[in-house]
Amino acid sequence: MATMTKAQAKKKLEKLSPDSHRRDCPVCGDHIYDSDPEDSWEYVKTKGGSEIFIHRFCVKMWGSNLSPKEISKLRRDKA
Ligand SMILES: [Zn+2]
Secondary structure (H helix, E strand, C coil): CCCHHHHHHHHHHHHCCCCCCHHHHCCCCCCCCCCCCHHHEEEEEECCCCEEEEEHHHHHCCCCCHHHHHHHHHHHHHH
16 A cells, blocks of 8 residues: 655645535544644545545544544643
8 A cells, every 4th residue: 555645645635625524533523724733633545445634633532432522622622
């Protein structure tokens, strides 16, 4: 599987419209913005071929029992 550099992933992110649902982090539901620090999010291509952008913090919260809203708050409190 080809790996993508952060610069390439960032270009993909910037191609999305500012309100695209593809910017939604699948864990907390918040948008990932062009202005977010590059080390605060990850680009993941799933086995099914979908491309997702996810906060690095949220990767660790995947499968948690907390609601997206609670995870979002935790993430923002940490930032
Ligand atoms: Zn998130």
